[in-house]
Amino acid sequence: MNPQIGALFVQVAYIAASAAFILGLRGLTKPDTARRGMQLAAAGMLLAIIGTLLNHEIITYEFIIIGLVVGSAIGLPMGLLVPMTAMPQRIAVSHMFGALAVTLVGIAEFLHYRDVPGGPGAVKMVALGFETIFGALTITGSFMAFGKLQGFISGKPITFPGQKIINAAIFVGAIGLWIYLIATQSSGPATSGDNGVLLFGLMTLLALVIGVTLVLPIGGADMPVVVSLLNSYAGLAASATGFAIGNNILIVAGALDGASGFILSILMSKAMNRSFANVLFGAFGGEKAAASVKSAEGLTTRSISAEDAAMRIGYARNVIVIPGYGMAVAQAQHAVRELAELIEKRGGRVRFAIHPVAGRMPGHMNVLLAEANVPYDHLFDLEEINEEFRACDVALVIGANDVTNPAAKSDPASPIYGMPILNVQDAEQVIVVKRGMATGFAGIENELFYLEKTSMLFGDAKGVLSQVVSEIKGL
C-alpha cells in the first residue's frame, strides 16, 4: 500500500475510534442505550487496532500475534467467567494490566531514545516520566487493592510509625529523579546513556514502591475511593503515553478514563464526608479508639426470630431494603430478590436504597442486584429515596452498618459525623440482618441497632432470608 494512503487511513481510523468512544460513553448515561453504546465503542477499538497494524513502522508480526493470542486467551475467560461477586477484584486487576502495558511502553520508548541522537528532549521526557511513574505506581497499587479485595492481603489498614514521612520521602525521590532527567535533557547524552537508564530505572522502582505504600494503610471500606483513584491514574498514564509517542487517540481515551476515575473518586469521598487526602493518608485507624467513647454499655438490642421477621415483613405494604457489603459477602442477593418478589406478590411495594459507598466499588450493590434479576427501576440513590423512609413500614437492613448510623447526623464527636447517611431511623420499624454485633468498618457502635423500633435478626444473610421467605409462604 502507498505509505501516504496508509498513514491517512490510520488517522481516519483513529478519529472514528475517538468519536465512537465518546458516543459510547454517552450511551452509558441511560441503561437502555448503554449496551449499544459500548458495542459502538468496541467497534471503534477494533478499527483503531486494524489501522495500527497497517502502520509502516511495523515490520514483524510474530511478536504481535503471540501477544494478541496470549492476551485473548487470558482476557476472554476473565470476561466471560468472573462472577459478579468478584467484580471489585476484577476491576482492580484490570487497572493493573492497563498500567503494566503503559509502563512497558514508557520504558521501551525511553530505552529506544538511547539510539536516537539528542535523546527524547525535555518535552517528551516530561510525558515519559509521568507515564512511567503513574503507570508503575498503578501496577503495584492495583495489585495491593486486588490482594485486599481477594483477601490474601489483610483488609485492615496496615500502619507503622513514621509511615507518612517514609512515603513522602519515596515520592519526593521519584519526582526528583524525574525532574533531574527532564532538566538534563538539553545537556546532551547524559540521560540517554547508561547513567540515564540507571536513573530512569531507579525512578520506576521508587514508583513501584509508592504503589505498595499508598494502598497498604487503606482499609477495606475505603476501597471504592482507591479503586476509582487508580482508575484515574491508569487513564492519565495512558494519556501521557499519547503525549510521549504523539498519538492523539491515546490522549483522548486516556483523558476520558482519567476524568471518569477522578469524578468517581470525588463522588466516593463526598459520600464518606472525607477529603481525598484524608482517605489516602488518614487510615481511619489511630483516632478511632478515642472516638468511640459512646459505648454500647447499658444499651440492649432486641433479637427476633425469622418467624417474627416473616410476620412483620409479610404484612408490610411499603418496604425499603438497604443492602451493604454484608449482602455481597453472604452472596444473599438472590435470596433478597426472592423475598422482594414475594412481598410484591402479596401486594406490598419494595424498593432498594443504595448508598454510594455501599460495597467495595462504585455501583457494587447495583450490579449484584441486577445480576439477581432485580429490575433497575427498583434501585434508588441516597438522594432519591431518603425522604421516603418516613412513609415506609419496614426498613430491612442487610449487611449494611456505618451508612445507616444516625450518629453521623446527631453526634459531632463521632468519627463519621457529617457523612451523608440513609435515614433508616425514620422508618416505622427497622429489621437488621447481621451476623453478630461486630462494629462496621469505622469501628463505632451504630445507635440504630439500639432504637426501640429496631429488631435484630442474627445469622448468615442468605440462610436467614431464605428462612424468612419460606415462613412468609406459610402465612
Place this chain on the structure above:
Amino acid sequence: MISAVATALGAATVAITLLSGGFTAAETASASSTLIDAQIVEVYVFLLAAFTGFQIITKVPPLLHTPLMAATNAISAISLVASLVIAGAERPFYINVMGTVAVAAATINVVGGFVITDRMLKMFKKTEAPK
C-alpha cells in the same frame, strides 16, 4: 443543553485530532521546528477530551458506575496501539519482548473489558410490563 455542549465538545475534539494529524505529518516532513506546535495541539486534544469526559460522565447514573469503570478501563486499553508498534517495529529483541508483554496485557483489557461490560449491562432490566 448539557448534552448539546458535550456533543459540540466531542466534535471539536475530533476536529482538533484531525488538525494535529496534519501537524504530525508536517513534523515528519519538515524539521523538528513544528514539534512545539504539535505538542500544543496535543494539549488542546487532552483538555477538550477531558472536558467532554467530565460533561458526559457526570451524567452517568450511580446505577451504572461499575459498568462505567469497566468500560473506561476497556477504552483506555487503546494503549494496545502503542504496544503493537513496539512489539512489531525494528527494535532490539528485548524491546520487542517488552512490547509483546504489553500487547498481551492490553489485549486482556480490550477483550475482557468489553466482554464483561456487556455482560453487566445485559443484566440491567426494567420491570416487565404486567402480563
